[in-house]
Amino acid sequence: MKCLRILVFAIFIFVLSVSGLAAQSLKGMSLNGSTGLYSIPSGKIGWEKSSDLGFDLGYHTIITQKTATHIPKFALSLFKWVELSAAFDIQPEGYYHSNASDFIGGMKVQFPLKKTALALGGNFQALNIGSEDYNRHAGQVYLAVTYNGSLFDLPAETTVVIGKTFVQHDIDSDIDFGMGFDILLFPKAFESLLHWVTDFANFSYSVEAFGANARYRGVLNTGLRFDLASIPALSKFKFVIDIMVADAFDDNRAFSMGLVFGIPIL
Numbered sequence: 529m530k531c532l533r534i535l536v537f538a539i540f541i542f543v544l545s546v547s548g549l550a551a552q553s554l555k556g557m558s559l560n561g562s563t564g565l566y567s568i569p570s571g572k573i574g575w576e577k578s579s580d581l582g583f584d585l586g587y588h589t590i591i592t593q594k595t596a597t598h599i600p601k602f603a604l605s606l607f608k609w610v611e612l613s614a615a616f617d618i619q620p621e622g623y624y625h626s627n628a629s630d631f632i633g634g635m636k637v638q639f640p641l642k643k644t645a646l647a648l649g650g651n652f653q654a655l656n657i658g659s660e661d662y663n664r665h666a667g668q669v670y671l672a673v674t675y676n677g678s679l680f681d682l683p684a685e686t687t688v689v690i691g692k693t694f695v696q697h698d699i700d701s702d703i704d705f706g707m708g709f710d711i712l713l714f715p716k717a718f719e720s721l722l723h724w725v726t727d728f729a730n731f732s733y734s735v736e737a738f739g740a741n742a743r744y745r746g747v748l749n750t751g752l753r754f755d756l757a758s759i760p761a762l763s764k765f766k767f768v769i770d771i772m773v774a775d776a777f778d779d780n781r782a783f784s785m786g787l788v789f790g791i792p793i794l
Contacts, residue, residue: 554710554720554723554753554755554757554768555570555572555573555574555575555576555766556725556753556768556770556788557574557584557586557588557601557603557613557768557786557788558570558733559588559590559599559615559733559737559740559784559786560599560601560613560615560617560632560634560651560733560734561586561599561601561602561603561613561614561615561632561634562603562611562613562634562636562649562651563584563603563611563613563636564672564687564708565687565708565710565725565726565727565749566708566725566727566733566740566749566751566770566772566774566784567706567727567729567731567732567733567737567740567742567747567749568672568687568689568706568707568708568727568729569634569636569647569649569670569672569687569689570645570647570672570674570685570687571638571644571645571646571647571672571673571674571675571687572638572645572647572674573605573608573609573610573611573636573638573647574603574605574611574766574790575605575608575790575792576605576608576609576638576645577608578792579605579608579792579793579794580606580607580608580794581604581605581606581607581792581793581794582604582605582766582790582791582792582793583602583603583604583605583790583791583793584602584603584604584605584766584788584789584790585601585602585788585789585790586600586601586602586603586786586787586788586789587599587600587601587786587787588601588770588784588785588786588787589784589785589786590738590739590740590774590782590783590784591739591782591783591784592738592739592774592780592781592782592783593780595620596620597617597618597619597620597738597739598618599615599616599617599618600615600616600618601613601614601615601616602614603790608638609637609638609639609640610635610636610637610638611634611635611636611637611638611649612633612634612635613633613634613635613636613651614631614632614633614634615631615632615633615634616629616630616631616632617629617630617631617632617734617737617738619736619738628656628736629656629657629658630653630654630655630656630657630734630736631653631654631657632651632652632653632654632733632734633651633652634649634650634651634652635649635650635651636648636649636650636672637649643675643676644673644674644675645672645673645674645675646671646672646673646674647671647672648669648670648671649669649670649671649672650667650668650669650670650691651667651668652665652666652667653665653666653667653668653734653735655734655735655736656736664695664696664697665695665696666693666694666695666696666734666735667693667694668691668692668693668694668704668731669691669692670689670690670691670692670704671689671690671691672687672688672689673687673688673689674686674687679709679711682711682712682713682715683711683712683715684709684710684711684712685709685710686707686708686709687706687707687708687709687710687727688706688707689704689705689706689707689729690703690704690705690706691703691704691731692704693731693735695735702730704729704730704731705729705730705731706727706728706729706730706731707727707728707729708725708726708727708728708729709724709725709726709727710723710724710725710753711723711724711725711726718758719758720755720758721754721755721756721758721759722752722754722755723752723753723754723755724750724751724752724753725750725751725752725753725770725772726748726749726750726751727748727749727750728746728747728748728749729742729746729747730742730746730747732747738782739774739775739780739781739782739784740774740775740782740784741775741780744778745777745778747774747775748775748776748777749772749773749774749775749776749784750772750773750776751770751771751772751773751784752770752771752772753768753769753770754768754769754770754771755767755768756768756769764792765789765790765791765792766788766789766790766791767788767789767790768786768787768788768789769785769786769787770784770785770786770787770788771784771785772784772785772786
C-alpha cells in the first residue's frame with residue numbers, strides 16, 4: 529500500500545501542473561455501465577449537452593486464463609444532468625463461486641458547471657445472483673471531477689474520483705480513490721478518432737470484478753478508445769470501440785474489448 533500511496537501522490541502532483549484546453553466530446557462507458565473511463569466513472573453523463581433523452585447500449589468482455597466474462601450494459605441520460613445505468617457481469621462458472629453472475633445498477637447526477645464536470649453518483653451491486661450461500665449486496669457512493677488540460681501538447685481530460693464502498697457483512701474503512709486520463713492522439717492526422725485512456729484506482733468496477741481486480745495492489749487499466757462518431761456520417765450518434773489491458777501491472781493481467789453505441793432520442 530505504501531507504493532500505491534506514492535504513485536497516487538505523484539500522479540496528483542503531475543495533474544496539478546496540467547494547463548487548461550478545449551473540451552473533448554468523447555464519452556465512453558466504464559466496465560460497470562456508467563459514463564467514464566474503464567474502472568472509474570467520470571464527472572460527465574452520456575448526453576450532457578446534446579440531448580434531453582439519450583440511450584447508450586454497450587458490451588465489454590474481459591479475457592484471462594483462457595476464460596472470459598461478458599458485460600452487457602445500457603445507460604439512459606435524462607434532461608442533460610441525470611444518468612441511469614445497468615450492467616450484467618456474466619462471469620464464468622466457478623470463478624468466484626458456483627454462480628458468479630452479478631448485477632450493477634448506477635445513478636449519477638451532474639452539476640451545472642461550465643468549465644469543470646462534477647457529478648455525484650453511486651451504484652448498487654447484487655453479487656452472485658442465484659447462489660443461496662454466496663449471494664450478497666454492495667454499494668458505492670462517489671464524487672467524480674473531470675476537467676480539461678494538455679499532455680505534451682496533446683488535448684487531454686483528467687478525471688479524479690473519491691468515494692466509499694459498502695459491502696454486506698464486511699467492515700472496511702478504506703476510502704475509494706481513482707484517477708484517469710483520456711489523451712487525444714495525433715489530432716492533426718486523425719482529428720478526434722484515437723484516444724489513449726488510462727485509469728488507476730484502489731477499487732474495481734465491482735466488488736467481485738473479473739480480470740480488473742483492485743483487491744491487492746490497486747488496478748491500472750490502459751488502452752485505446754476509438755471515437756467512430758468523429759466520422760461525419762456517424763456524427764449524430766455515439767460509436768465507441770475499446771481495446772485495453774486490464775490490471776496491467778499484475779501477473780494476472782487481462783485483455784478486454786468493448787463496444788458502445790448511443791443515440792439521442794430527444
